[in-house]
Amino acid sequence: MVSGELFGIDVHEPAEALPTLSPVIPCAVQPxxxxxxxxxxxxxxxxxxxxxxxTWYELLGGLDSIEDQLRRQLAAHPSIRLILIVEGVAVPSPTGTTIFKETTKGKRHLFYAGKSYFLGPMKGAYAWLYEVGKYMEVYQTPTYGSTLNMLASFYKADQKPEHTTFHRYLKDITFHPNPMVQRLMGMGGHLGIGATRAEALIKRFGTVYNVATATPEMLASVEGIGKAVAVKFLRGVGRPDV
Incomplete structure (x- = not known):
C-alpha cells in the first residue's frame, strides 16, 4: 500500500531525486x-x-503511448488529481525540432544543441499539449533539477490549510445601483475612491465628467475627500494641470 503521508517517488525515476528532495520534504522511493x-x-x-x-525526447518520440499511459492512470485512480510535467528545452529549427541539453561550465549553466528531429513534430506536440490541458494541468520545466524544485514547492504548498495568494489583488466586486457612482468607482477605485466617496462626489457634482473636471479644492470640499485624495484621483485620471 502506498503511503500518502510521504512524498512518493517511483522506483524508475532518476536516482538523484531522493537525495535532492529528502532534505526539504519527507519522501521515499516507492513502486x-x-x-x-x-x-x-x-x-x-x-x-x-x-x-x-x-521529457521532450519522449513527447517527440511518440505521443500515442504517452496518451495511453495517462488514460490508464486516470482510469486507475479517477479521484486523484493528475498533473503532467514536460521537461526539457525544445526549439523549432528550419529542418524540424532541436532538443537542447544542459551542461555546466564553471558557475554557469549552459544549454547546447542535442538531438534533432527532422520531421518537424513540434507543432503536433503543442497541439497535443493544448488538448491534454483540457483534462489535466500541464507544466514545463527546463531541467530535472527544476522539476524537483517545482515538485517540492507543490508539496509544501499542499500542506498549508489556507493560502493568501492573490488575496491582496483580488477584491470582491461590488455593484452600485447608480451607474454614475459605479463608473466613478471603476475609474477611481485604485486611486482611493471607494463606494462612500464616489456616492458623496456624485451627490455633489452630479456626473463623472463634472467630478473629473473639477479642481482639487472643489473635490476636497466634499466630506471625506481630502486634498491629497483629490490630487491623487485627478492626476490618476489624466489631469496634467493638477
Missing part, C-alpha cells in the same frame, strides 16, 4: 507505476495528487 500511479504521489489538504514526468 508507484506498478500500482497504477504516476511518477510522483503525495497527499495534501485537498486530497491526493500525482505527477507524471515526461
Amino acid at each position: 508507484l507505476n506498478s500500482e497504477g500511479y504516476a511518477d510522483y504521489l503525495w497527499t495534501g489538504v485537498d486530497g491526493r495528487q500525482q505527477v507524471e514526468r515526461k
Whole structure:
C-alpha cells in the first residue's frame, strides 16, 4: 500500500531525486507505476495528487503511448488529481525540432544543441499539449533539477490549510445601483475612491465628467475627500494641470 503521508517517488525515476528532495520534504522511493500511479504521489489538504514526468525526447518520440499511459492512470485512480510535467528545452529549427541539453561550465549553466528531429513534430506536440490541458494541468520545466524544485514547492504548498495568494489583488466586486457612482468607482477605485466617496462626489457634482473636471479644492470640499485624495484621483485620471 502506498503511503500518502510521504512524498512518493517511483522506483524508475532518476536516482538523484531522493537525495535532492529528502532534505526539504519527507519522501521515499516507492513502486508507484506498478500500482497504477504516476511518477510522483503525495497527499495534501485537498486530497491526493500525482505527477507524471515526461521529457521532450519522449513527447517527440511518440505521443500515442504517452496518451495511453495517462488514460490508464486516470482510469486507475479517477479521484486523484493528475498533473503532467514536460521537461526539457525544445526549439523549432528550419529542418524540424532541436532538443537542447544542459551542461555546466564553471558557475554557469549552459544549454547546447542535442538531438534533432527532422520531421518537424513540434507543432503536433503543442497541439497535443493544448488538448491534454483540457483534462489535466500541464507544466514545463527546463531541467530535472527544476522539476524537483517545482515538485517540492507543490508539496509544501499542499500542506498549508489556507493560502493568501492573490488575496491582496483580488477584491470582491461590488455593484452600485447608480451607474454614475459605479463608473466613478471603476475609474477611481485604485486611486482611493471607494463606494462612500464616489456616492458623496456624485451627490455633489452630479456626473463623472463634472467630478473629473473639477479642481482639487472643489473635490476636497466634499466630506471625506481630502486634498491629497483629490490630487491623487485627478492626476490618476489624466489631469496634467493638477
